[in-house]
Amino acid sequence: MGMKVRFITSNRGKFEELKEIGRGFGVDIEWVEMEYLEPQGSDLEFVARKSAEMLSGAVEPPFFIEDSGLFIDALHGFPGVYSSFVFKTIGNDGILKLMEGVEDRRARFVCVIAFSDGEQVRTFTGEVEGQIAREKRGEHGFGYDPIFEVDGRTFAEMGEKKNELSHRRRAAEKFFSWLAKNF
Numbered sequence: 001m002g003m004k005v006r007f008i009t010s011n012r013g014k015f016e017e018l019k020e021i022g023r024g025f026g027v028d029i030e031w032v033e034m035e036y037l038e039p040q041g042s043d044l045e046f047v048a049r050k051s052a053e054m055l056s057g058a059v060e061p062p063f064f065i066e067d068s069g070l071f072i073d074a075l076h077g078f079p080g081v082y083s084s085f086v087f088k089t090i091g092n093d094g095i096l097k098l099m100e101g102v103e104d105r106r107a108r109f110v111c112v113i114a115f116s117d118g119e120q121v122r123t124f125t126g127e128v129e130g131q132i133a134r135e136k137r138g139e140h141g142f143g144y145d146p147i148f149e150v151d152g153r154t155f156a157e158m159g160e161k162k163n164e165l166s167h168r169r170r171a172a173e174k175f176f177s178w179l180a181k182n183f
């Protein structure tokens with residue numbers, strides 16, 4: 001049996017993807033469903049690290065969290081570290097409205113995993129370049145998937161294939177390989 005590690009998140013979509021990706025690495029993810037207060041910060045690595053440090057007092061290590069964000073070039077990196085709040089408020093329609101008539105559709109998704117072993121916190125970052133679609137497309141996934149496209153297909157149109165190239169996959173690969181060597 002591979003190794004078991006606890007993942008603290010309120011987001012079922014994230015859990016299901018990491019559970020699936022973990023299978024390929026012999027890592028069994030246990031979901032601790034929990035909302036936690038995120039410190040305000042200017043970059044994802046800082047926010048993920050601080051969140052894990054804050055949780056180390058409240059949750060029995062070892063555990064990990066992940067903080068991810070959508071960074072849109074034409075909007076100077078918005079929504080970035082505010083992606084969760086922005087999704088809950090203006091959502092995909094709001095982002096498409098902000099991008100109406102904007103030629104430069106470049107964006108990137110970033111995922112930072114922060115792992116706490118009780119002594120220290122280690123972070124693992126993955127990112128993927130894409131474009132903001134001109135309309136919502138696809139039924140799969142969650143969050144901004146219907147408006148984030150790579151080579152013309154949105155994450156929501158990709159289904160399972162998303163797990164082969166997403167920011168979450170790229171961060172998880174680094175994390176799970178590190179775990180296999182060090183735990």
Ligand SMILES: O=c1nc[nH]c2c1ncn2[C@H]1C[C@H](O)[C@@H](COP(=O)(O)OP(=O)(O)OP(=O)(O)O)O1
Pocket residue numbers: 008009010011014034035036066067068069070083084085087088141142143144145155166168
């Ligand atoms: O692969 C993705 N495909 C589409 N949307 C995504 C993805 N990954 C993150 N997202 C969205 C969800 C949330 O609106 C924001 C991240 O915010 P973030 O704080 O990391 O997640 P969250 O608040 O939903 O769950 P939690 O903090 O409990 O892990 O970007």
Ligand SMILES: [Mg+2]
Pocket residue numbers: 038084
């Ligand atoms: Mg959050």
